[in-house]
Amino acid sequence: MSQTKNHVPGEVGIWVFILGDMLVFGLFFLVFVYYRGLDVELYRQSQAALNQHYGAFNTLLLLASSWFVVMAVENARAASGKQAAKLFSLALLCGAGFGAVKFIEYSEKLAAGITITSNDFFMYYYIFTGLHLLHVVIGMGVLTFLIIKARSPQFQASDMVLVESGASFWHLVDLLWIILFPLLYLMK
Amino acid sequence: MNTKSQLLCAWCGIAFLVLFTIGWVFLARFLPPPSPALSANEVAAIYQQNTGAIRFGLMLAMIAGGLTAPWVAVIANQMKRIEGDSPVLTYTMLVAGAAGILVLVLPVMAWTVAAFRPDRDPELIMLLNDFGWIFFVMTFSPFFVQNMVIGLAIFADKSDAPVFPRWLGYFNIWVAILLVPGGLITFFKTGPFAWDGIIAFWLPLVIFFGWFLVMFQVLLKNIKQQALAA
Amino acid sequence: MIATALSWWLGADSPFFGENSFAITTGLMLIAFTKIRFVIRYFMEVRHAPVALRLVCDVWVVVICGAILTLYGLGSPAG
Numbered sequence: 001m002s003q004t005k006n007h008v009p010g011e012v013g014i015w016v017f018i019l020g021d022m023l024v025f026g027l028f029f030l031v032f033v034y035y036r037g038l039d040v041e042l043y044r045q046s047q048a049a050l051n052q053h054y055g056a057f058n059t060l061l062l063l064a065s066s067w068f069v070v071m072a073v074e075n076a077r078a079a080s081g082k083q084a085a086k087l088f089s090l091a092l093l094c095g096a097g098f099g100a101v102k103f104i105e106y107s108e109k110l111a112a113g114i115t116i117t118s119n120d121f122f123m124y125y126y127i128f129t130g131l132h133l134l135h136v137v138i139g140m141g142v143l144t145f146l147i148i149k150a151r152s153p154q155f156q157a158s159d160m161v162l163v164e165s166g167a168s169f170w171h172l173v174d175l176l177w178i179i180l181f182p183l184l185y186l187m188k
Numbered sequence: 189m190n191t192k193s194q195l196l197c198a199w200c201g202i203a204f205l206v207l208f209t210i211g212w213v214f215l216a217r218f219l220p221p222p223s224p225a226l227s228a229n230e231v232a233a234i235y236q237q238n239t240g241a242i243r244f245g246l247m248l249a250m251i252a253g254g255l256t257a258p259w260v261a262v263i264a265n266q267m268k269r270i271e272g273d274s275p276v277l278t279y280t281m282l283v284a285g286a287a288g289i290l291v292l293v294l295p296v297m298a299w300t301v302a303a304f305r306p307d308r309d310p311e312l313i314m315l316l317n318d319f320g321w322i323f324f325v326m327t328f329s330p331f332f333v334q335n336m337v338i339g340l341a342i343f344a345d346k347s348d349a350p351v352f353p354r355w356l357g358y359f360n361i362w363v364a365i366l367l368v369p370g371g372l373i374t375f376f377k378t379g380p381f382a383w384d385g386i387i388a389f390w391l392p393l394v395i396f397f398g399w400f401l402v403m404f405q406v407l408l409k410n411i412k413q414q415a416l417a418a
Numbered sequence: 419m420i421a422t423a424l425s426w427w428l429g430a431d432s433p434f435f436g437e438n439s440f441a442i443t444t445g446l447m448l449i450a451f452t453k454i455r456f457v458i459r460y461f462m463e464v465r466h467a468p469v470a471l472r473l474v475c476d477v478w479v480v481v482i483c484g485a486i487l488t489l490y491g492l493g494s495p496a497g
Contacts, residue, residue: 006466006467006468007463007466007467008467008468008471009462009463009464009466009467011354012354012355013353013354013355013356013357013358013359014358015471016355016358016359016362017358017359017361017362019474019475019478020358020359020362021362022478023478024366024391026478026481026482027386027387027391028387029482029486030482030485030486030489031380031386031387033485033486033489033490033493034489034493035379035380036490036493037489037490037492037493038493040493066457066461067461069461070460070461116375117375120379123376123379123381127372127381164463167462168462168463171457171458171461171462172462174457174461175454175457175458175462178450178453178454178457179450179451179454179482181450182446182447182449182450183486186446187443187446187447187490188439188440188442188443
């Protein structure tokens with residue numbers, strides 16, 4: 001990773017989106033904590049209905065996927081596109097695993113009669129994790145695109161901007177979950 | 189080159205902002221919005237106490253709505269430079285933008301009807317008030333499509349001298365996504381996802397207004413460059 | 419680098435069951451935001467980025483973390 005100083009990862013434009021998203025999710029987090037403060041007991045009781053293991057497992061999946069992406073970017077820089085494609089595929093697999101776990105988790109909650117209108121806590125739970133899941137799905141699309149790019153024989157150094165942009169977006173997906181997890185599942 | 193017409197159209201976007209703000213915010217005093225949790229009598233009282241200013245303010249807001257037509261057209265004109273002979277995204281933007289005018293004008297008319305006979309049955313006033321607010325805040329779909337296709341068109345621009353900077357593409361897609369939470373207001377009467385809530389209302393409102401200012405800057409630059417190149 | 423990340427991760431994942439919920443929540447949030455700064459700087463490679471981007475990211479981390487803890491502190495009954 002011998003990068004010169006003052007190198008913006010990916011194209012500048014993607015950072016408009018990433019920072020914009022961080023700003024908005026930041027606001028979401030604050031809204032949640034503020035309203036939680038108005039009715040702490042309800043939030044504590046509702047939180048007890050969540051399965052921390054699903055959340056923790058998903059945290060690990062996203063960390064692993066982020067790490068695969070980091071290695072993929074390094075490989076892409078070293079012009080070994082094939083290896084990069086393999087690592088991106090592993091990251092994609094982790095993303096799919098995250099989606100599967102979320103699917104199981106949602107169906108369990110719904111089977112137990114817990115929906116978006118159950119109470120305020122579950123309203124935030126469904127909306128925030130749903131929006132995050134949307135990011136995961138978009139990110140998986142981005143990863144698929146990167147896999148195709150990295151596999152093509154014409155893969156070249158000028159494609160690095162695309163690779164870095166896509167990778168940065170995937171890390172954003174990981175980053176948002178790192179706060180959502182303690183906020184929704186663990187906070188006492 | 190029709191530089192003057194283009195500039196006029198771009199300035200219409202700013203005129204919309206100013207006129208809508210004067211009418212809707214300062215005269216009608218619809219900001220902050222009345223809570224969806226208010227009772228029928230409380231809602232009726234708003235229209236009864238401020239009748240004249242609401243009527244006049246909403247008339248200005250209605251006029252402002254029409255000013256978005258030239259604004260949409262000048263964006264379409266610039267987009268067409270990217271797309272050339274097969275401007276599907278440009279057409280999509282035009283159609284969505286035209287529908288967007290209705291989303292700005294129809295709620296204003298619903299509120300106007302409420303203010304037309306403020307002493308009628310409060311339940312009916314509440315109905316019109318609900319209709320206006322729900323139409324205004326919830327209808328994100330035309331704006332969503334509009335911003336999305338602007339973003340997609342910018343990304344599709346492969347020329348060496350792109351019409352729009354690429355960051356503007358990301359910006360438009362970001363704006364599109366942030367308008368979506370308005371769709372949630374149908375479920376809530378209080379909290380951040382209600383029609384007066386921070387996520388469903390304030391955030392999209394600020395971003396929608398900010399979008400005009402950002403687009404305006406870039407449009408002015410584009411039009412000037414076009415004039416120089418001609 | 420990876421080991422550090424993992425240990426941070428596991429540290430947060432093992433559920434604490436203490437009495438002092440304020441300390442636990444504060445700890446969880448500090449760990450989460452430390453991880454975030456790590457992800458931003460190393461994974462997203464912001465540490466090589468121009469000062470402006472580095473600064474914006476750090477300000478975000480500090481402001482959001484600080485605000486979450488402040489709002490939490492205001493809303494939470496003592497203990």
